[in-house]
Amino acid sequence: MSAISSPAQPETGDTATPPPASAAEIDASCRAPLLLLFVCAALWLLTASGFGLVATLKFHSPDFLANCAWFTYGRVHPASLDALVYGFAAQAGLGVLLWLVCHLGRTRLDFRPGIVAGILLWNVGVKLGILGILAGENTGFEWLEMPRYALVTMFGAYLLIGLGAMRTFHQRREPGLYISQWFLLAAVFWFPWIFSAAGFLLAAKPVRGAMQAVVDAWYFNNLTKVWLGFIGLAAIFYFIPKLAKRPLHSHYLGIFIFWTLALFGSWGGIPMGAPLPAWIPALSTVAAVLTLVPVLGVAMNVRGTAAGECSALARNPSARFILFSVAAYVIAGLSTAITSVYGVSEVTNFTWLVPAQTQLFLYGFFAMAMFGSIYLIVPRLLGVEFSPRLVGLHFWLAALGIVIYAVPLAVGGVVQGTALNLGSGPFFDIMRSSLTFLRASTTGDLLMALGHLVFLLNLAGLLARVARQALRQACADNLKPAEATP
16 A cells, blocks of 8 residues: 655765665564563453442342442442553553554554553553452542543553654655555554543643533543544544555545534543533534544545455454444444534433443444454564464454443433433333343443453463564574584
8 A cells, every 4th residue: 555655865975865664674673562462451341340240240139249349330440441441442542542553654663662661661551450440549530530640641552652753753764655654644643631630630740620520521532532542533534445455535635624623523522411511512512413523434434445345354353353443433423422512412412332432432443443453453563373263262252242341331321311301100110121131231331351361361471472483493492503613
């Protein structure tokens, strides 16, 4: 896939541009940091699944681990979400970001020691944060539940990784910018801005009253819809043309998607009826509806690029993840826009439909895009292919898991919200009636957890094969007779 490039400039004297690095050289420079990111992400993903299963089982058996304060629902549920977001999603996204920056810029990864140090420090921060939540030091703000010391550690770690990404981008050998680079470059700067602003206004110097809910909703929407959205769309716009073996349908449509998502994506998330001045929820609703523009733009660009070859792409085990992520992105975007309208929001808000939408976007779109990207990137780093059967098994477990998780919760949320608004029974009875939908969603949780186990085993098996090959090669080299010297 070729980037939109400017005309080549003549090379003269000391100002000559160094030649582009080969794909093998780029992958060699990325190998250690990216493998560290992906392995840590897989471990945190399995950890998040464990916490999530404990949390959902408490709806069916309230006495489960009831005598252990560390595993009460109010602690284990936010621990599960933060492990998923900061342990898996952030690290998988940063790994894909670094690899794309290198390959699109045709340059080696720069500042590798600093990036590795940042990765290790990030995992220390996530571990401190999860332990702090389980110990009862929850801040109470959604997706910023970690204690202040963990947030500071993670912010410092991200600065090291982000500095490496920016130095690599600065040293690119391809003068033109492909659309994925627009998303990646914005993502590098977006996270430290929203993370530091929300951390300062909620943890360091908390704002008062209802403004805390506004800041938290702003951070939540920026983190999911914009930051993770930028990285996920960058991967989609890179790998879909690669797999389809044709250029992106429209570069300018991609730019239009970028700007509309950047402008409107960060303003949603505040429901109608919130205890705020009326213009704030109204502005949030308008922005949420306007995000339909980039959502439909993504669907048009992917459809135009695939040009009716989606069935052929789906035969590639890794491409299935990315195609599924596109479908989930469109469905989640349409659902968010519809439920932000006042007449619908008054029924669906504060019901099980909200976590269903969140999980569909976070897991159905972003996590599936990252799975597909990792299955395409790691074999290039190591020169060994994943087991196609295990990749296929992982896909079906993950895809069925998110569908079985999201659909019952969405239906249950509509039923629950309708009953509450109509006053068709006591509150306790309405909540109790939702247990049927929760039990179905637990099956989805279990399937996703099994998929995560398969993902980790597949990654560990690949690394073990590479280690065995390296060991055999080293032993063979040592057993070679020494060459005679004159």
